[in-house]
Amino acid sequence: MAMLEVKDMEVYYGVIQAIKGVSFQVNEGEIIALIGANGAGKTTILHAVTGLLTPQKGSILFEDKDITKTPAHKIVSLGMAHVPEGRRVFSELSVYQNLKLGAYTRSDKGEIEQTLEMVYKRFPRLEERRNQLAGTLSGGEQQMLAMGRALMSDPRIILMDEPSMGLSPILVNEIFDIIQSVSEAGTTVLLVEQNAKKALAIADRAYVLETGKIVMSGDAKELMNDDSIKKAYLGE
Amino acid sequence: MALLNSILAQLLNGLRIGSIYALIALGYTMVYGIAKMINFAHGDIIMVGAYALYVFVSILHVPAVPAVILTIAFCALMGITIEKVAYKPLRNAQRLAVLITAIGVSYLLQNLALLIFKATPIPFGSIIKVPSIQIAGLTISGLTIVTLAVTALIMAGLTLFVNKTKIGHAMLAVSEDQGAAELMGINVNRTISITFAIGSALAAVAGILYICQYESLIPTLGAIPGIKAFVAAVLGGIGSIPGAMFGGLALGIIESMSKAYISTQLSDAIVFSVLVIVLLLKPSGILGKLSVEKV
Numbered sequence: 001m002a003m004l005e006v007k008d009m010e011v012y013y014g015v016i017q018a019i020k021g022v023s024f025q026v027n028e029g030e031i032i033a034l035i036g037a038n039g040a041g042k043t044t045i046l047h048a049v050t051g052l053l054t055p056q057k058g059s060i061l062f063e064d065k066d067i068t069k070t071p072a073h074k075i076v077s078l079g080m081a082h083v084p085e086g087r088r089v090f091s092e093l094s095v096y097q098n099l100k101l102g103a104y105t106r107s108d109k110g111e112i113e114q115t116l117e118m119v120y121k122r123f124p125r126l127e128e129r130r131n132q133l134a135g136t137l138s139g140g141e142q143q144m145l146a147m148g149r150a151l152m153s154d155p156r157i158i159l160m161d162e163p164s165m166g167l168s169p170i171l172v173n174e175i176f177d178i179i180q181s182v183s184e185a186g187t188t189v190l191l192v193e194q195n196a197k198k199a200l201a202i203a204d205r206a207y208v209l210e211t212g213k214i215v216m217s218g219d220a221k222e223l224m225n226d227d228s229i230k231k232a233y234l235g236e
Numbered sequence: 237m238a239l240l241n242s243i244l245a246q247l248l249n250g251l252r253i254g255s256i257y258a259l260i261a262l263g264y265t266m267v268y269g270i271a272k273m274i275n276f277a278h279g280d281i282i283m284v285g286a287y288a289l290y291v292f293v294s295i296l297h298v299p300a301v302p303a304v305i306l307t308i309a310f311c312a313l314m315g316i317t318i319e320k321v322a323y324k325p326l327r328n329a330q331r332l333a334v335l336i337t338a339i340g341v342s343y344l345l346q347n348l349a350l351l352i353f354k355a356t357p358i359p360f361g362s363i364i365k366v367p368s369i370q371i372a373g374l375t376i377s378g379l380t381i382v383t384l385a386v387t388a389l390i391m392a393g394l395t396l397f398v399n400k401t402k403i404g405h406a407m408l409a410v411s412e413d414q415g416a417a418e419l420m421g422i423n424v425n426r427t428i429s430i431t432f433a434i435g436s437a438l439a440a441v442a443g444i445l446y447i448c449q450y451e452s453l454i455p456t457l458g459a460i461p462g463i464k465a466f467v468a469a470v471l472g473g474i475g476s477i478p479g480a481m482f483g484g485l486a487l488g489i490i491e492s493m494s495k496a497y498i499s500t501q502l503s504d505a506i507v508f509s510v511l512v513i514v515l516l517l518k519p520s521g522i523l524g525k526l527s528v529e530k531v
Contacts, residue, residue, distance in 0.1 A: 052415055072418035081419075088416040090409050101409055104402070105421035153421070 002061075003028045003188055004049070004080075004157060009058035011041075011048050018044045020212040021058070026157065031179070031189040033199040033220060035233060036209030042192040043085050045209075046159050049190075050075045050082040062157075077105040081155035085162045085192075087146040091135025095126055098134050098145055102152025112152070119148040122178065140171040147178065157188040164195050176202055196233035200224045208233075241374055246496045247489060252380045252449075254488020255387035259442040260465030261472065261480035262394065263435030269411040269475040270431040273334045277318060277341035279462015281436045285311045285443025286453055287349055290360050300363045308440045315436025316429050324425070349455035362448035383445050390441065391481050394434075398477060407431060411475070464491075467511050473524020482523055 002025035011019040019041050026032045034042050047053040049060055051072035060068045062080060075082075081102075090098050099119060103112045120127035123144045129137065134145055143163055150158055160179065164172040172195065180202050183189050193199035200206055203220040208229065216223065223229050260282060267275045288310045292303035322341050326334045366378030398404035409417040410427045418424055446461060447453065464487060472483025490510055494503040514522060 050419060052418065072415075073421050073423045076419065076421040084416060084419060088413050090412050090416065092412055093405070093408060097405060101405060101417075101420045101422075104406065149420075 001064075002026060003063060004190065005061040006045070006049065007059045007061070009045070009048060009055045009060065011044050011053055011055045018212055019048070019055070022209075022212070022214055023058075024207050024214065024217070026188060026190050028156075028188055029183075029186070030204045031183050031191060031202055033196075033203035033206040034190070034192045034209055035194070035196040035199055035206055037233075038194065039211075040209040041212045042209055043161055044212075046082060046084075046161050046190070046192055050080065050159060076153050076155070079154075079156040081150035081153045081158045083146045083150045083158065083160045083163060085165070087139075087142045089134040089137070089142050089145050089149065091133065093134060094131050095134055095137070095145055096130040098149050099126070099130075099152050102149035103154075105153065111154070115152055115154055119151050122151075122181070123148050140167050140174070143167065143171075143175060144178070147175075147182075151182070151187075155187060157190065158182065159190045159192075161192045162194060163191070164193065164198060172198065196229070197224075197235075200234075237373075242496070244374055246492050248374075248376060248380055249496075250489030250492030251485060252383045252488070253492060254468075254485040255383050256442045256445050256449075256461060256484075257465045257468045257487050258481045258484025259387060259390065259438045259445075260461060261469040261484045262477065263439050264466055264469040265472070265474055265477060265480040266407075266431050267435050268469070269477075270407060271319075271323065271428050273323065273331065274338065274466070275323075275432075275435070276335065276338040276462075276466075277345060278435065278439060279458040279465070280342050280345040281311050281315060281439035281458065282443035282446060282461055283349060283455060283458035284314055284345060285440035286360075286447040286457060287353060288440070289363070289444050289447060290358060290453055293363060294360065303363070304444060307444060308437045311440035311443070312433040312437040315432040315439075319429060319432040324428075346455050346459075353453070353455065355455065358453040360447055360451055360453055362451060363444075364448045379445075379448055383449075386441065386445065390438065394438075394477065403427075403430060464507070467508065470521055471511050471514055473521030476521070476523045476525070479521055479523035483521070486522075 004026040007023050009019055009022045010017065022045060034045065036042055044053065048055045051067070051070050054069060059066060062078060065078070067075065067078065090101065099116060103115065106112055125141055126145055126148055129141065134142065137145060147163065163175050163179065167175065176198050179189060179191065191199055191203065200220045200223055205218065206220045206223050207214050208216040208223070216229070260278065263278050264275065267273065267278070285307055288307040289303060292298040292306050293300065298306065318341055322337050323334060326337060362379065364379050364382050366382050368375055368377045369381070398407060406417065406422045406427050409420060409422060410424055414424050442461070465484060468483035468487040469480045471487060472479030487507060491503050491507050494506040498506065
């Protein structure tokens with residue numbers, strides 16, 4: 001049974017159709033990669049899933065609940081967190097305040113404290129810089145903060161949009177290691193990436209997106225060896 | 237000694253009127269920060285507050301303290317209603333449409349007051365009956381004491397509220413990035429409603445203090461303090477809460493000093509010149525941050 005199921009989804013920006021009937025599913029425990037070039041519609045899909053955009057057609061089911069028209073602020077308490085493209089941390093607030101906002105919908109102080117401990121353990125640099133304003137962090141640290149902030153809601157599924165964008169190769173490796181360990185700790189991951197090589201290396205399955213349509217899908221390792229994928233996305 | 241006393245007296249005058257500007261400016265700046273709009277009807281909430289107080293005290297004969305509380309509650313509700321009816325449907329419209337709507341709401345409120353209360357000024361005695369005190373030959377009026385004390389309390393309370401409470405943090409988050417705030421589970425519409433309620437409640441307090449000072453009601457009484465407070469908010473840096481406090485007080489002091497020592501007629505011109513000079517030197521206002529539009 002799929003944890004997240006998107007069926008025949010179409011999204012328009014005004015008269016321009018950005019997503020042209022996309023269907024995919026994410027099963028519990030999987031890492032699913034959505035890969036594709038810039039402008040293929042990857043971010044739009046994530047925005048539609050978490051309610052920042054409403055699809056004009058199709059449906060989105062999360063744990064058998066129809067969330068197609070659920071507004072964004074009600075999504076996180078269902079157990080779904082979204083790490084947006086470009087990190088979008090609250091730069092005027094401290095690292096600690098950012099993390100606390102991640103747990104905005106939770107009320108049990110003890111549980112929040114436990115999750116905070118867990119996040120600090122996973123990202124020791126965030127603990128070192130807890131009182132620093134988020135805007136003064138480096139790009140890699142901001143990405144860690146955005147991920148930590150999402151984890152603060154204790155999600156069952158986490159959606160990540162271009163987590164490696166603009167980071168140095170060493171940091172990219174670090175971020176992908178973290179994604180893998182988040183997955184191993186039991187959180188399902190839906191990953192949107194332009195770095196197809198890295199994404200396919202850690203994903204279980206992947207969907208390839210081209211101008212608003214899924215053109216290929218399947219086992220990540222098989223896709224990695226597919227000649228057309230190699231040519232178009234892996235630069236080989 | 238006489239000169240020093242006179243300067244001190246003018247300083248207190250400036251602080252008193254500046255406190256009122258600051259309270260109004262806080263409403264402009266908070267709404268701008270959260271909803272990214274200039275609520276030009278904000279000044280008229282002062283007028284609504286003044287008339288509401290008049291209705292409660294002089295017509296319904298409610299005692300002063302409950303009348304003040306009722307007035308504040310009435311204005312807060314009014315602010316929420318205006319936002320829901322007039323601004324919310326325009327959440328994704330062009331900024332110009334929202335601005336024009338705000339001006340429309342301003343005229344609506346003024347003309348409603350004109351319809352109900354007519355154009356003839358209504359005399360209204362101050363409800364603040366605190367005796368004045370004498371310190372070293374300087375007389376400080378009860379009204380000044382109450383105005384300064386109330387403003388100081390509100391500023392401290394608001395600062396604590398925004399920086400220490402969950403709702404305050406939600407407001408800061410929404411003012412920086414609405415989309416990211418929604419992803420945290422923050423209800424943006426509710427946060428905007430709360431902001432309008434707080435802004436309008438502060439305008440009600442300003443209206444009460446203002447009417448106790450001028451003791452006469454006309455439907456356009458909110459226009460001048462409204463526009464000056466807007467100038468104060470821009471001077472301090474629109475969107476910044478400490479900026480609005482500082483801008484309001486600074487404007488009051490500049491105005492009162494120019495009236496006393498330069499020219500009564502020119503005092504407004506001097507106030508607006510200061511704004512022009514500050515904006516030329518620092519376009520984001522004195523305590524405002526230079527915001528970079530993210531694409």
